Amino acid sequence: MTTAAPFNTASPEQAAPAGIALTLQHHLKEQARFCDRLETMADLLPDAVDARDCLLMAQNVVPLIKRAHDFEEGTVYPLLLSLPDTSTELKSTIERLRYEHLGDEEFAGDLCVSLRQFVTDRGSSNVESLAWMLRGFFESVRRHIAFEREHILPLVQRHSS
Ligand SMILES: [Fe+2]
DSSP states (O other): OOOOOOOOOSOHHHHOTTOHHHHHHHHHHHHHHHHHHHHHHHHHTTTTOOHHHHHHHHHHHHHHHHHHHHHIIIIIHHHHHTSTTOOHHHHHHHHHHHHHHHHHHHHHHHHHHHHHHHHHOGGGOOHHHHHHHHHHHHHHHHHHHHHIIIIIHHHHHHHOO
């Protein structure tokens, strides 16, 4: 049975006031931890999943992802795009990351619905499909944040203080 540890509901600015790079790092870590929890849940399906934990995940998946994306799109990407030496390659990379955000946000919304349905209407919930959704979602988010940790974070660290 999983434990329902509270999520950090503070705004990113409150959680990491020391700069853009630190806030970005905070969001990347928060998303990675969330993915770990989703993976644990996928492993525990169907009978060992804690209902309260499942509802908590459903409640948090969209806001957590949105918060990270809003910070990147409102602060991180504009910072990188404003640099005088921004390459065409970086511009198209940022464009691709924005598209990935859209896909993951839509996916997060669908996952929220399926997680709720699993708890509130188990009879009509398709467990195999939920397991597939969970894995598809956290694998996609993990790929995205791994790329940002490797390529975007170092750029931000170089250009913010
Ligand atoms: Fe991102």
